[in-house]
Amino acid sequence: MRAIIEAPVPIMLVDRLIRHATVGAAFLVPGLDRRAVERRARGREEARKLARADFAVVSYGKSGRTWLNVMLSRFFQVRFGLPEHSLLFFDNLHRKNPAIPTVLLTHDNYLRDFLGTGASKAAFYDKPTLLLVRHPADVAVSQYFQWRYRMRPHKKNLNDYPPHGAAVSVGDFVLRERAGLAKVVAFMNEWAAELPRLRRLLVLRYEDLRSQPERRLAEVLGWMGMSPTPEEVRQAVAFASFENMKRLEQRGVFRWSGVSMRPGDRANPDSYKTRRAKVGGYRDYFDDQEVRSIDDYVRANLDPVFGYGAPPGLAVAPERGRPVAVG
Template identity: 45%
Template sequence: MRAALPQLIHQARRRARRSIVRLHLSLTRANHEQRLGAERQLRGREQYDQLQSADAVIVSYAKSGRTWLRVMISRLYQQVYDLPKDAVIGFDNFHYIDRRIPRLLFTHDEFIRDYSGNTSTKLDFYDKKVLLMVRDPRDVVVSSFFHWRFRTQPWKKQLSFYPPHGSDLSMFEFVQDDRSGLRRIINFMNSWAEELVNTRAHEIVKYENMRADPVNELARVARFLEIPASAAQITEAVDYASYENMKKKEAEQSFRTSGARLNPGDKSIPDSYKVRRAKVGGYRDYFEDAQIKVIDEIVTENLDSAYGYNQSKTADIKSD
């Protein structure tokens, strides 16, 4: 219960603020675009406020493996500071229990700029420690398609500029959609490749490396976040967050303080689960050869090569 209390308080405050804003929009007869803009600004303000007091920030595009990383980090804190098992770190819920635990902001960097107005730089993050988690955008876009189809509420699709609810898009059409597909993911990754050097401290974690060598990669994350975990605790956290265990716990809805984040959209539909396949390069299973060629060319021609997912560009992610 102690781990859940801060999030319950945050949720109550968010609901109250959003209700007031929506009432105001109704009374002023705001149109659809004005309502969406106000909602994005409100969410941006909420995240901006958290960013100001965050000790570290974990940034990723949605569907890049952040939930898996969050569970492993949570398990490390559970062991090191004797916290409730199955509790998932939010923003400051663990910090509320033990002040030695930092306030970690997990963000997809989607709304903050709508509030701050810093749309062309990552100025809002410059004085923060930033852990950037990335994944091959071709796998990300496939996971995004299933998330859009089976997990995202109709109003959230509008808010995040996804295709409208009920749209009969094929997966390949979704990939090619400029507002929600592969190019949007690439633009996100490129903007962070350019700006990461400007943050106070930074580290990049690749999903593929986490899959190949989770123990060493998690140890690197622990060092960056200054989690005093032993080698045995890191190994245990990796085992705890295994694909099989994550899938089992999601089906049982046994993760605490996670809201609907780790619940399936529909238990009867395998692709509606948050933990779906966890396969590196799995995007190839969903397309014909000609479509794969088009997708690969988009990545090769547009994604910053510093991430290692293409070979065409020469610019490197700047580091200290």
């Protein structure tokens, strides 16, 4: 298949050029914290995109965002007759058809460096925001494989991961490194504290999307005002199945989409963006005592609003993110 490179709109290109110029200039100033300069430049770029977006999709890395994005993209492909390589990336699909919304997909990683707002989510209060969450232990394990097999050395330094090539086991990464379980829980707690202040919010759990993909995708699209048909939803879910996403990654279908969706090493299944997609898979990497330690940590430290480690029979309300009883 011949891929088509989609040119960015001028404002996005200008933002990117400004970021690269700012970071490049920092190398000329002795003693300047170049890491801080780049994080602030990335935050500026993201703040400008957030202001222009119709919707924001927020998640910690490795919470299932690419899977959700492929489903959303396939829905837009089917409805508006777009080619299968057209993966949603901010406003690229909106420029093809104005009926498609502009969506900022963010890990909420750099905004605070530019806005100086710390843990506050004030930038999202008036923005329709979907918060995608996943069990923090599954996220931390997936982060380990991302760090070990996919992440560029520069990104490891920029985001305070263990150094490139460091001899860190999955257990040490999850349980003892700053980039592991504790960091994921802290991110989720920041958002839990701010949920009541977001005026239009949808909380989506990866586990619910995995168990009921058609129902949950229809809810997301309805929340976005798209009124999907059952057939459109069915096609989107089928296209984003684990097996098909693996094939798409192997074929490099999305290589011009702005999303890094290609394996680090085709012979190593742990280097794929689409790796396992298993709910509760973190238990496969730890002994019984370590699993108990992880579960105890989550119960003791994670806000129960998301339903992880909460008493049986609790789930997350679809609009406000409050725990509700389920039968």
